[in-house]
Amino acid sequence: MSIFIKIKINEKTCKGFSECGExxxxxxxxxxxxxxxRIITIEVNEDECTLCNLCLDKCPVDAIEIEKLYDK
Ligand code: SF4
Ligand code: SF4
Known part of the structure; x- marks a missing residue:
């Protein structure tokens, strides 16, 4: 079984690069x-995500969501 990662940024709560960028x-x-x-994700790199949670820990407003999609 493989895991595919999709990462979403909540644009309403994200503080933007100049104010944060963590x-x-x-x-x-x-x-x-x-x-x-504006913060964007580079989709071709998303499957390289190691689920290290560093971004989730650093984000001051919980604007990042990491979705794990499994194939069969
Ligand atoms: S910081 Fe870690 S958990 Fe966040 S996107 Fe990068 S590799 Fe994935
Ligand atoms: S760490 Fe969170 S608030 Fe800061 S730029 Fe990234 S998504 Fe936006």
Missing amino acids: CVKICPVNIFDKKEN
Whole structure:
């Protein structure tokens, strides 16, 4: 069974790169990036997520959701 990862950012609560940007700085596999001040995810890197939880621990407003999708 494989796990596929989908990462979502809540744009309503995210503080943006200039005010925060912690997820971009901490993720060891570069899943987060910025587009102007908005945080985006780089989808091709999402399956590299190690589920280390560093981004979840750092985000001050719990704006990151990591969804685990399993195949059969
Ligand atoms: S759990 Fe770890 S590897 Fe996955 S997105 Fe967050 S910081 Fe990156
Ligand atoms: S750590 Fe959270 S609040 Fe900060 S930029 Fe990332 S998603 Fe937004």
